[in-house]
Amino acid sequence: MDVSVVIPTFMGEKTLKPLLIRLTQEGIGDIIVIDSQSKDKTLDIAKAFTNRVYVIKKEQFNHGLTRNFGLELASCEIVVFLTQDAIPQKNSIRVLANSFKDSDVAIAYGRQLPHKNAIEFSKHLRYFNYPDYSIKKTLDKKDEFGMKLAFNSNSFAAYRKSVIKNLGGFVRLDFGEDVYMAALALKNGYAVFYNHEAIVYHSHNYSLKEEFLRYIEVGKFYKSQNWIEKEFGKTQDEGFRYVKSQLQYLVKTKKLYCLPSFVIRDILKFVAFKLA
DSSP, rough: OOEEEEEEEESSSHHHHHHHHHHHHHTTOEEEEEEEOOOSHHHHHHHHHHHHHOOOGGGOHHHHHHHHHHHHHOOSSSSEEEOOOOOOOOOHHHHGGGGGGGEEEEEHHHHHHTTOOEEEHHHHHHHHSSSSSOEEGGGGGHHHHHHGGGGOOOEEEEEEEHHHTTTTTTOOOSSOOEEEEEHHHHHOOOOEEEEEEEEOOOOOOOOHHHHHHHHHHHHHHHTTTHHHHHHHHHHHHHHHHHHHHHHHHHHTTTTTGGHHHHHHHHHHHHHHHHHH
């Protein structure tokens, strides 16, 4: 299956090269880089691997609209969006593309595994969000999955271009464009496929301040798109399940000494979400 890969970049010289090497090894012919006026060597690295490098003004970057631009540039029906710091395992792009064998699949996203230097909080988040089994999610499973049904990834996800365009494309969003599009696709009768065999290494060790600011954005997103909670269920229900999973993880890994850190971060996230 022919695949286009779109990578929005900004100051990505530390991680972009290994990502592009992996894509080249997979034989991906249509690699599109959309850069937001990086001042480091990002553009030089990108141009060494592809002639499809586009520069937009930094202030023009938007999580939703920049992905629409990528869809328009893509020459293939299946379009994979990767962030500049997601490093795929061998053949992960092709494996993810195979998720579209069923005609009702509009979106597929792969599994994220944490980097070796990930803190325990970040490790658990990946294990919680990306289990070791695949799931075909459809609207009739709403009672089983609740809000989790609309979960998606902005770091490693693929879209059926024609379907996304028919749904109106991505809208202007500074955060949550992945969840928005998954929710919209599900609401309109399409499937979202989580493919655990398509793997990237991707994680962040956020500081407390960064964690707080991130969940301000999460809260703003769900308030601006309140139809998602009405359709799939309240975010607080998923929050309770997440906290329970954290405790189970710490017990299983024998790392209960991390519990105070987990509690502090959870409180910060909750407060930030409510303040948004």
